[in-house]
Amino acid sequence: xxxxxxxxxxxxxxxxxxxxxxxxxxxxxxxxxxxxxxxxxxxxxxxxxxxxxxxxxxxxxxxxxxxxxxxxxxxxxxxxxxxxxxxxxxxxxxxxxxxxxxxxxxxxxxxxxxxxxxxxxxxxxxxxxxxxxxxxxxxxxxxxxxxxxxxxxxxxxxxxxxxxxxxxxxxxxxxxxxxxxxxxxxxxxxxxxxxxxxxxxxxxxxxxxxxxxxxxxxxxxxxxxxxxxxxxxxxxxxxxxxxxxxxxxxxxxxxxxxxxxxxxxxxxxxxxxxxxxxxxxxxxxxxxxxxxxxxxxxxxxxxxxxxxxxxxxxxxxxxxxxxxxxxxxxxxxxxxxxxxxxxxxxxxxxxxxxxxxxxxxxxxxxxxxxxxxxxxxxxxxxxxxxxxxxxxxxxxxxxxxxxxxxxxxxxxxxxxxxxxxxxxxxxxxxxxxxxxxxxxxxxxxxxxxxxxxxxxxxxxxxxxxxxxxxxxxxxxxxxxxxx
Numbered sequence: 001x002x003x004x005x006x007x008x009x010x011x012x013x014x015x016x017x018x019x020x021x022x023x024x025x026x027x028x029x030x031x032x033x034x035x036x037x038x039x040x041x042x043x044x045x046x047x048x049x050x051x052x053x054x055x056x057x058x059x060x061x062x063x064x065x066x067x068x069x070x071x072x073x074x075x076x077x078x079x080x081x082x083x084x085x086x087x088x089x090x091x092x093x094x095x096x097x098x099x100x101x102x103x104x105x106x107x108x109x110x111x112x113x114x115x116x117x118x119x120x121x122x123x124x125x126x127x128x129x130x131x132x133x134x135x136x137x138x139x140x141x142x143x144x145x146x147x148x149x150x151x152x153x154x155x156x157x158x159x160x161x162x163x164x165x166x167x168x169x170x171x172x173x174x175x176x177x178x179x180x181x182x183x184x185x186x187x188x189x190x191x192x193x194x195x196x197x198x199x200x201x202x203x204x205x206x207x208x209x210x211x212x213x214x215x216x217x218x219x220x221x222x223x224x225x226x227x228x229x230x231x232x233x234x235x236x237x238x239x240x241x242x243x244x245x246x247x248x249x250x251x252x253x254x255x256x257x258x259x260x261x262x263x264x265x266x267x268x269x270x271x272x273x274x275x276x277x278x279x280x281x282x283x284x285x286x287x288x289x290x291x292x293x294x295x296x297x298x299x300x301x302x303x304x305x306x307x308x309x310x311x312x313x314x315x316x317x318x319x320x321x322x323x324x325x326x327x328x329x330x331x332x333x334x335x336x337x338x339x340x341x342x343x344x345x346x347x348x349x350x351x352x353x354x355x356x357x358x359x360x361x362x363x364x365x366x367x368x369x370x371x372x373x374x375x376x377x378x379x380x381x382x383x384x385x386x387x388x389x390x391x392x393x394x395x396x397x398x399x400x401x402x403x404x405x406x407x408x409x410x411x412x413x414x415x416x417x418x419x420x421x422x423x424x425x426x427x428x429x430x431x432x433x434x435x436x437x438x439x440x441x442x443x444x445x446x447x448x449x450x451x452x453x454x455x456x457x458x459x460x461x462x463x464x465x466x467x468x469x470x471x472x473x474x475x476x477x478x479x480x481x482x483x
Contacts, residue, residue: 005060005082006040012052015045015088027083030067031127033351034075034433034479038065038083045088050227051166057082057463058164065465066223068104068132073352074432075479076139076222076468084227086134091230094119098157099235103134103228119235122149125428126334134228139430140200140220144333147389148268148298151198151428152219153207155234159215161226164459169226171215178214180457181205184450192444194424196358198390201426202439202469203451217454222430223465225458239298242268243305244326248278248289249314255291256365258313259388262295263361265307269296270389277336277385281329285317293388294333296326336385340396350380350397351407351480353434354414358392359423367393370417378410392427404477411476415441433479436471 009017018024018041028037039062044050057064066084067077077083089102092110094117101110107121108129114120124143125131131141137159142151149155160170172178185208193199193206200220207216218225249255252274259270271294278285278292285292293314297304301321309316320326359367371382379401386393397410415425415438425435425442440448455462455470467475 005056005062008056008060009040009042009053009082012056013042013044013049015049016043017041018043027067027085028078030070030072030075030077032073032075032078032432032434034078036075036078036080036479038079039081041083041085043085043087047162047168047229050084050162050229051168053082053084054162054164054166054227054463058461062463063466064463066134066138066227068134069106069130071127071131072135072139072432073355073429074426074434076430076432076465077135078433078479079465079467086132089134089229097235098232100230100232101133102230103132103137105133107131107133107136114235115238118238120238121233121235122146122155123152126337133231133233137219137228137231138222140204140428142198142387142390142428144269144271144330144387146198146387147263147270148266149236151200153204153216156215156219156231157234158232159218159228160230161218161228163226164461164464168229171218172212175211178211181208181214181217182211184454187450189444189446192447194358194442195360195422196391196424196427198358198387198392198427199424200428200430201424201435202431202443202447203454205450205454220430222432222468224455224469225464227464241301242296242298242321242323242326243301244294244296244320244329245305245308245316246318246320246329247293247295247312247314248285248317249291249293250286250288252291252368253365254313255293256368256388258311259293259364260361261311262293262308263389265304265311267295267304267389268298269294271333271386272388272393273333273336273385274383276383277332277339280335280339281332283318286315294329333385337394340383340385344383344396344398347402348398348400350399352396353407353411353476355394355396356392356426356429357414357418357423358390358427359418359421361389361391363421363423364388364391366421370414371395374410374413378406380410387427390427391423404480408474408477411438431469433467433475435476436468437474437476439469439471
């Protein structure tokens with residue numbers, strides 16, 4: 001009798017193997033609107049388990065998809081075959097300006113450890129207390145302070161992973177693989193890459209300028225090129241002082257245009273929230289206020305404050321200097337996703353598929369015009385918040401209509417307009433099931449051909465999270481849970 005994939009895994013894996021219905025159901029969802037029930041869940045104990053799981057996936061022509069906490073918003077960690085939960089890979093070693101971690105460590109735990117050393121790892125997604133570092137590598141996470149410090153891709157020096165052939169590779173140490181990546185990078189059409197400061201779409205081969213950059217290709221690859229075992233992260237000294245200014249505006253257009261000038265004063269963050277979030281804040285804003293900007297500085301505080309006063313076209317209503325007050329107000333901004341969901345009745349929520357675009361900062365006000373047109377055409381409403389300094393806004397759609405086809409029509413229209421502006425369809429949350437089918441449109445045929453070559457080089461049998469980034473099918477409205 002032919003041995004099943006479950007029996008093969010059980011006899012080869014030192015960690016845990018689960019195939020019970022309740023486990024499969026648990027791992028069939030993440031924080032997106034999608035659901036895909038896997039065959040089996042593997043919780044590897046060590047590196048050998050990861051290699052064996054890949055070999056078995058190849059033997060049985062199954063997919064193998066890595067995940068940890070399931071905080072992703074676009075279904076990147078969902079698939080039909082083996083789900084690999086990396087929770088046992090939670091090592092942490094701090095050195096002077098770096099920390100080496102396993103992909104399973106939670107960002108909140110990392111932050112606490114670094115704090116003891118008066119250090120921090122700059123990327124700070126709002127879900128940071130709960131997401132894993134491996135997940136942050138997978139979708140090239142950013143957060144509010146990427147304006148000053150960059151995304152994950154700018155804050156990693158080394159990655160060790162197992163590719164789809166079962167080979168252990170450390171980049172940029174592995175010169176053979178690094179040279180191949182650099183060679184491929186020379187063939188890209190750079191003009192087709194988005195002209196933005198944050199981008200998590202496709203393979204970021206545009207960031208490979210030398211052999212030393214080769215590891216950056218794995219960042220944002222959503223587990224399609226390899227399963228990460230360890231990551232060396234850059235750390236920074238914690239700022240001694242900060243100031244957070246809350247600025248109210250009577251016009252969204254005014255706020256978005258003002259971001260261009262504010263950005264020249266070199267803040268560490270410029271964040272935007274609309275009325276949905278500001279209505280949740282325990283503070284008396286002007287009744288005419290339409291939106292807020294959160295502007296933070298962590299250097300040259302007094303000079304920065306003076307510059308801001310002469311730059312803002314809105315009204316500075318709060319200046320916060322104590323850590324406790326700053327943290328309290330940042331929690332309002334970080335809760336925008338929660339506030340948006342809380343304010344929309346469940347039956348009026350549209351799955352998040354257009355929620356993470358970014359455009360060049362000078363085109364930020366155009367996003368709001370595009371959304372206004374979409375609302376008029378499709379009879380929808382929008383809640384908007386995000387990383388305004390990077391031209392990156394998160395959108396929540398509200399509608400009385402429950403037509404699944406409408407979701408795709410809205411996405412096509414929105415992404416077409418974003419691409420025309422030189423933007424990216426996803427700035428920090430990744431492509432996943434929601435956006436992978438639009439990557440060819442984003443980058444053009446020639447770059448997409450190089451993406452396929454990259455995928456084939458690292459995963460010739462297409463076992464690693466197939467259907468993400470390189471996608472032959474439309475998945476944007478397929479597998480939407482209870483919609």
